[in-house]
Amino acid sequence: MNRRITSKELARLAGVSSATISRAFTPESKISDATRSHILSLAAQHDYQPNALARSLNNQRSGLVALVVNAVQNPTEAEQLQELIVHLQAMALMPIVLCCGAHEDRLQLMRLASTYQVDHVVVFSDLVTLDDAVSIFRTARPIIVSSQPLDSARAAQIAVEGAAAARAIIDRAAAQGRRAFGYLGGRASSYIDKKRRQWFADALGAHGLGFLAEGHGDYTYDSGYKEAVVMLRQRLDAVICGNDVMAVGFRDAAERLMGRKVPDDLGIVGQDGIQIAGWACHDLTSLALDQKAYVRAILSLIEEQRAGGDQTPRIVIDCHVRWGATL
Numbered sequence: 001m002n003r004r005i006t007s008k009e010l011a012r013l014a015g016v017s018s019a020t021i022s023r024a025f026t027p028e029s030k031i032s033d034a035t036r037s038h039i040l041s042l043a044a045q046h047d048y049q050p051n052a053l054a055r056s057l058n059n060q061r062s063g064l065v066a067l068v069v070n071a072v073q074n075p076t077e078a079e080q081l082q083e084l085i086v087h088l089q090a091m092a093l094m095p096i097v098l099c100c101g102a103h104e105d106r107l108q109l110m111r112l113a114s115t116y117q118v119d120h121v122v123v124f125s126d127l128v129t130l131d132d133a134v135s136i137f138r139t140a141r142p143i144i145v146s147s148q149p150l151d152s153a154r155a156a157q158i159a160v161e162g163a164a165a166a167r168a169i170i171d172r173a174a175a176q177g178r179r180a181f182g183y184l185g186g187r188a189s190s191y192i193d194k195k196r197r198q199w200f201a202d203a204l205g206a207h208g209l210g211f212l213a214e215g216h217g218d219y220t221y222d223s224g225y226k227e228a229v230v231m232l233r234q235r236l237d238a239v240i241c242g243n244d245v246m247a248v249g250f251r252d253a254a255e256r257l258m259g260r261k262v263p264d265d266l267g268i269v270g271q272d273g274i275q276i277a278g279w280a281c282h283d284l285t286s287l288a289l290d291q292k293a294y295v296r297a298i299l300s301l302i303e304e305q306r307a308g309g310d311q312t313p314r315i316v317i318d319c320h321v322r323w324g325a326t327l
Contacts, residue, residue, distance in 0.1 A: 005046045005047075007021050007022070009046075010039070010042060010043060010046065013042050013046070014038060014039050014042055016035065016039065020035065020039070021039060024036045024039040024040060024043075062116060062117045062118060062119055063092060063093050063094055063119060064093070064094050064095075064096055064116055064117070064118040064119060064120075065088055065093050065094065065095050065096065065118060065119065065120040065121070065122065065302070066095075066096050066098060066110075066113045066114075066118045066120070066121045066122070066137065066140075067081065067084070067085075067095050067096065067097045067098065067122050067124065068098045068100060068110065068121065068122065068123045068124060068125045068128055068133070069081065069097060069098065069099060069100065069101075069124045069125055070099070070100055070101040070124070070125045070126070070127060071099055071101040071102065072097065072099060074219060074245075075244075075245060075272075075274045075275075075276060076243065076244075076272045076274055077124060079274055079275065079291055080124070080291055080294065080295065081097065083291055083292065083295045084122070084295045084298060084299075087295065087299055088299075088302075091299075091302075093119070093120070093302075096113055096116065096118065098110060098113055098125075100125045100127045100128060101125070101127065106125075106127060106128060106132075107132060107136065110128070110132065110133070110136045110137070111136055113137075114136050114137050114138070114139070117139050118137065118139065118140055119139070119140055119305075119306075120140050120141075120143070120302050120305060121133060121137045121140045121141075121142040121143065122142075122143045122145060122298055122302075123142055123143065123144050123145060124145045126187075126190050126191060126192065130142070130144055130155055133155070134154045134155060140305075141154060141155060141156060141305060141311065142154070142155045142156075143155070143156045143157070143158065143298060143301050143302070144156070144157045144158070145157075145158045145298065156301050156311055156312060156313055156314070156315075157313065157314045157315070158294065158297050158298060158301070158314075158315050158317065159314060159315070159316045159317070160192070160289060160294075160316070160317050160318075160319060161316050161317070161318050161319065162196065162199050162271075162287050162318070162319035163199045163202065163203075164318065164319075165199075165287050165288075165318075165319040165320055165321045166196075166199035166200045166202075166203045166287060167199075167202075167203040167206070168321050169200075169203070169240075169269055169285065169287060169321055169327065170200060170203035170204055170206075170207065171203070171207075172327060173238050173267055173269075173327060174207045174209070176267070176327075178237045178238040178267055179209060179237065180212050180234070180235060180236045180237045180238070181200075181204060181209060181210070181211050181212060181236065181237075181238045181239070181240065182211060182212060182213040182214065182215070182231050182234070182236045182238070182239040182240070183197055183200065183201075183211045183213075183214050183215075183239070183240050183241075183242075184214070184215045184216075184217055184224065184227050184228075184231065184239060184240070184241045184242055184246055184247075184250060185197055185214065185215070185216050185217070185242045186216070186217055186218060186219045186242040186243060186246070187218060187219070188216060193242050196242060196271060196287070197240075197242075199287075200240050212234060212236065213231045213234045213236060214231075215227035215230060215231045217241075217242065217246045219242065219243050219245060219246060220245060220246070220249070221245050221246070221248060221249040222249060223246060223249065224241060224245065224246030224247060224248065224249025224250040224253070225249035225250065225252060225253040226249075226253070227246075227250065228249070228250040228251075228253035228254050228257075228258065229253055229257060229258070232253075232254060232258050232260065232266075236266065237265060237266060237267065238266070238267040238268075238269070238327070239266070239267070239268050239269070240269045240271075241268065241269065241270050241271065242271060243270060243271050243272050243274075244270035244271065244272050244273070244274050244276065244277040244282075244284055244286055245270075245274075245276075246270070247268050247269065247270030247271075247277075247284055247286070247326075248270070248276070248277075248282055248284070250268060251268050251282075251284075251326065254266055254268070262326050263325065263326050263327055267285075267326060267327040268284070268285070268326040268327065269284070269285050269286065269287065269326065269327055270284045270285070270286040270287075270326075271286060271287045271288075272286065272287075272288065272289060273286045273287070273288020273289055273290075273291075273319075273320075273322045274286075277322065277324070278322065278324070282324075283324040283325040283326065284322070284324045284326050285321070285322065285323055285324040285325075285326050285327040286321075286322045286324065287319050287321060287322075288319060288320055288321065288322040289317065289319050290317065290319075290320065293317055294317050297315045297317060300312070300315070301315070
């Protein structure tokens with residue numbers, strides 16, 4: 001096995017400066033293709049790898065981005081993370097994913113991540129408070145991804161607005177003659193779940209209607225399936241679900257256990273607009289979020305932070321309706 005060499009030794013072998021060695025391993029650095037190729041070839045021959053931690057001490061940037069999420073198995077978060085991580089890696093930034101949903105001591109988990117001196121923090125999880133994120137990640141300005149109003153110069157925010165899309169859905173349902181509505185929510189402590197319910201409640205109110213039955217799931221297929229059995233004891237003709245996964249479970253139970261026909265005598269609406277909602281076997285009507293626009297907004301805030309200029313305090317992403325065969 002070849003002995004590992006130092007960056008200074010590699011520089012002597014390549015006939016370049018130590019600074020050029022550093023630039024060769026930095027994707028965005030200006031260096032000729034020929035010089036970069038020559039250095040990387042020598043590095044491979046002599047088993048050389050740059051020390052990212054040492055470099056971060058020199059330039060005071062770690063290149064790390066902490067992504068604080070509830071769980072990666074949730075399809076919505078998984079799709080967002082996939083899109084975001086691909087772009088972060090293209091920017092030579094390395095993500096650290098913190099799954100808070102299955103971790104009892106979430107503060108300790110974030111403290112551990114903060115010891116790596118992360119440059120950026122994106123908080124998707126609604127299980128983490130703004131105050132905790134700001135106090136723990138002192139070397140970064142957190143980007144909070146939620147609809148909860150923030151009042152802190154130490155944080156930026158991506159907010160979601162869906163009132164107009166909810167009105168469009170309810171207007172169509174009312175025009176179809178539907179009058180008995182139900183709402184299947186997710187976690188009771190979720191601010192965005194409360195906000196989503198309110199969008200639809202306000203839209204129903206404009207028609208002189210309200211929710212006749214409500215259930216509480218946990219955003220999983222099983223909870224949608226089980227809650228359908230309870231909620232459909234009442235003769236509902238439309239149900240709004242807190243996410244698309246619960247809507248799929250609700251529909252399966254409604255059709256297979258309760259004998260209801262979707263959409264003939266029961267309209268079902270999901271939320272998020274995830275990929276499986278558009279599959280032919282589901283074809284859900286959904287209050288959908290443009291995931292690409294969502295990720296672009298996060299990346300724009302990270303770019304602003306990297307540039308060190310004035311930072312946008314809040315970006316609002318509007319939802320749209322993905323019309324399907326369930327309403």
